[in-house]
Amino acid sequence: MMTEPLTVQQMAQRLKAADDILILCHKNPDGDTIGCAGALYHALTAMGRSAAVLCSDPIPPMYAYTRMQLFTGQFAPRLVAAVDVASIQLFGENNRMPEFSHHVNLCIDHHTGNTGYADFTLLDSTAAAAAELLYEVLMEMEAPITPQVADCLYTGLSTDTGCFRFSNTTARTHQVAAKLIEAGARVQELNTLLFDTKSRPRMEAERIARNHLEYHLEGRCALIYLTRDEIASSGVDQADLEELTSLPVSIQDVLVGVTLRQQPGGSYRVSIRTAKGVDACSIARRLGGGGHARAAGCELLGNLENAKSAVLAEVEAELDAQEKE
Ligand SMILES: [Mn+2]
Structure with a gap:
């Protein structure tokens, strides 16, 4: 498959120019795909765009604080953007997902094995999480990093790094985390919920x-x-x-x-x-x-x-x- 690679700046421009944006997560959603979807949803709506999130599987209740709007057909999507999804197979089959996953316009990802299924892809495999990359895109868009957006991005960053312990954790990961804390991410509450709480x-x-x-x-x-x-x-x-x-x-x-x-x-x-x-x-x-x-x-x-x-x-x-x- 052929995709056109984009820079952070180009991805920011395309998102900024769009409206009625459908954000796709991968199936069995983890903190990174959920956190990215939430952050992008809140950033876009704060900028006056209409947006919603679609996932083949239910979002686990522990992530309810991401407070994103799920897609229920409230608008006709004019742009489809995937976050943290490496291949088409990972979209899953439920919740009308196949209607949209066969033609994805934009993809923001950090998996080396990304298959290039989207029209345009921002791929950086040195990013510890897709959220690390999305933070740069949102900065370039001049999107407001509200405490809600910061919570969502922190969720992606911390879960994909095992709370900043895995070998993918870099100085840049910590620099982005620092910016998110300055922007109001609730570090202690989120870490307790994500890492120290078991059913x-x-x-x-x-x-x-x-x-x-x-x-x-x-x-x-x-x-x-x-x-x-x-x-x-x-x-x-x-x-x-x-x-x-x-x-x-x-x-x-x-x-x-x-x-x-x-x-x-x-x-x-x-x-x-x-x-x-x-x-x-x-x-x-x-x-x-x-x-x-x-x-x-x-x-x-x-x-x-x-x-x-x-x-x-x-x-x-x-x-x-x-x-x-
Ligand atoms: Mn990820």
């Missing part, structure tokens, strides 16, 4: 998983698991369990953390997280999966004991291979 079902699932904690391979590997019955009885959302996979590798001296979650069909979804120097992807690949260097996964059929021993055998092989290097 009771999520905490219940964590309690069960922690009770199952096991150490293997002379303590170099830690493993937790949840059966489908345990997941069901805790009442937790599958999506809410994602973050639990970082628990075993957070233990001192553990090099590989493994989390097994039984799926409704009975198979085990395996999440592998590794310390620096151990390749999670190479472990997962030998089990038919894949992923990144520090985080990877695969799916295994069979009962819990079989799934465990299959993973542990490959973890051991990888640790041994790495020791010989």
Whole structure:
């Protein structure tokens, strides 16, 4: 596909010239796509434009403070702009999304793998979050950075960086955050909500998983698991369990953390997280999966004991291979 790359200035000009703007998020929306949509919505409406946000999935209730208007057909969109969406597949299929996602005019994104589906794209893969990039666009538009806009942008910036802890965090990330704090972002309230608050079902699932904690391979590997019955009885959302996979590798001296979650069909979804120097992807690949260097996964059929021993055998092989290097 062909897209025309834009500079920050050119993107700002195109947004400024537009009206009746439909803003698209990616499916399973995260803080970055929601925060960007909210910030752009509030900035555009403050500048007298009509705008609304469309997402294939519901916006999780914890993001209600972004207070953006969802699209319900209140205007005929004359410009469609996507935020933090790397490919057409990521738009999803619900809420009339396919009516608009097949022709996207503008895209603001920070994913290296952006497929170039939009007519015009502002892409900067050095940005920690799409929100970091959108801040520059809004400045160029001379849009008012109200406390509401600042809250939205801070949401994108902080969630994509794990609260400014991941390796994508740069000096520029902190500089933008500083501007947002000056503009009135409620840092303490948002950090508590976004990073220090868990639902009771999520905490219940964590309690069960922690009770199952096991150490293997002379303590170099830690493993937790949840059966489908345990997941069901805790009442937790599958999506809410994602973050639990970082628990075993957070233990001192553990090099590989493994989390097994039984799926409704009975198979085990395996999440592998590794310390620096151990390749999670190479472990997962030998089990038919894949992923990144520090985080990877695969799916295994069979009962819990079989799934465990299959993973542990490959973890051991990888640790041994790495020791010989
Ligand atoms: Mn993002």
